[in-house]
Amino acid sequence: MxxxxxxxxxxxxxxxxxxxxxxxxxxxxxxxxxxxxxxxxxxxxxxxxxxxxxxxxxxxxxxxxxxxxxxxxxxxxxxxxxxxxxxxxxxxxxxxxxxxxxxxxxxxxxxxxxxxxxxxxxxxxxxxxxxxxxxxxxxxxxxxxxxxxxxxxxxxxxxxxxxxxxxxxxxxxxxxxxxxxxxxxxxxxxxDETQQAALQEAAEPDAVAAILRQESPEFLQLQRADRHEFVCRSMAAAKQWKLQSTLALAQYSLMALELGEGFAQTPQWAPLMEDVRAGRLSLAQAAERGGH
Incomplete structure (x- = not known):
């Protein structure tokens, strides 16, 4: 645009x-x-x-x-x-x-x-x-x-x-x-409940972005028009691994910024992320084992 x-x-x-x-x-x-x-x-x-x-x-x-x-x-x-x-x-x-x-x-x-x-x-x-x-x-x-x-x-x-x-x-x-x-x-x-849910869902990417602004210089280097799209993509990817909390979504997004958006599919990270999806590891534990 x-x-x-x-x-x-x-x-x-x-x-x-x-x-x-x-x-x-x-x-x-x-x-x-x-x-x-x-x-x-x-x-x-x-x-x-x-x-x-x-x-x-x-x-x-x-x-x-x-x-x-x-x-x-x-x-x-x-x-x-x-x-x-x-x-x-x-x-x-x-x-x-x-x-x-x-x-x-x-x-x-x-x-x-x-x-x-x-x-x-x-x-x-x-x-x-x-x-x-x-x-x-x-x-x-x-x-x-x-x-x-x-x-x-x-x-x-x-x-x-x-x-x-x-x-x-x-x-x-x-x-x-x-x-x-x-x-x-x-x-x-x-x-009503549907309206409340829609407003809460729309606010979720901004809550994640607020954490990224504080924690990631790489995020601030993105153009304004690209930040929201990146957060939405990262959140969608994170939820495939059953990550739901704002902090977990933000941590996954931080990892995507530093390691690349496809990091979870790489040989190094895929087994760890499967453990995250199965509930055997938290994302923080997986990050520590992956050397992040």
Whole structure:
């Protein structure tokens, strides 16, 4: 896939929307939990960000930096100038920590609505926080919701853009009902077991990738567009050997990076991996016996 200049692509999307919908305002949505504590531009959150917190909870000072933040964009920034938009582009590229919203709603109502949407119901007695500010969750979330749920959940938005796995700017397919959008300011999303499983399955490669980013210089040398595909291939290969836990999948992926993706089929490793599949050895024990 051809990689486009993401900043130019995003500003073109934004300018086209504002031209067609002048009453719409533009924002950066930042997932503070995904930013490094040492990020040189994290101060932008405290200076310009509107913190979001589930309505059922209160933020402590220690939690503040981990909250999602909504940053309003100025007309100048929509034109590609200024710190906030360029910084958000880096955050999106390095950590999937930023996406971009357009909404015609009054800002205070929008903030309240986004706060409410952080809280989801997963059964009659239990709720959970939905980190939709993690840009990797967005396309999966939009895909698993019913039409009625999408219409309610995305009611505040005119558009939502994110950086895809390829590094290109993608526009989220809101796919909402064509009927007039009511103001679902206090909407509570209820996810059934199938929807929960789909979101958890989609998050698994990112959990493995997070370990690889910490442990493997080779992984960081891969192009952004190649990292997710590599992790998915390695996970599929690992599961053929009955490896299931996130740590085991990550360890197998680390070995694939260092030894080559076909290492488990080589004469040196195939007998050891058969012992792993049979439960006679853990992957760590097999790695030790193989001299890794």
């Amino acid at each position: 051809t990689r486009l200049d993401p900043l130019a692509s995003l500003t073109a999307h934004m300018q086209a929307l504002v031209a067609a919908c002048p009453q719409s305002f533009l924002y950066v949505l930042v997932d503070g939990a995904m930013l490094s504590p040492d990020d040189p531009d994290r101060h932008v959150l405290s200076e310009r960000g509107l913190p979001l917190m589930p309505t059922q909870a209160q933020a402590t000072p220690d939690q503040y930096w981990a909250l999602p933040h909504l940053i309003p964009l100025t007309a100048r920034e929509v034109g590609g100038e200024g710190l906030a938009l360029r910084t958000s582009m880096r955050w999106a590229s390095e950590a999937d920590a930023a996406s971009w919203l357009a909404s015609s709603w009054d800002r205070s109502v929008l903030v309240a609505a986004l706060r409410a949407r952080l809280w989801v119901q997963i059964d009659e007695r239990m709720g959970a926080v939905l980190r939709y500010s993690d840009a990797r969750v967005l396309p999966v979330l939009a895909r698993v919701l019913s039409l009625e749920q999408r219409t309610e959940f995305f009611a505040p938005l005119d558009a939502w853009w994110y950086m895809g796995r390829s590094g290109n700017i993608e526009k989220l397919d809101l796919a909402i009902s064509s009927a007039p959008r009511p103001v679902f300011a206090e909407a509570t999303l209820c996810l």
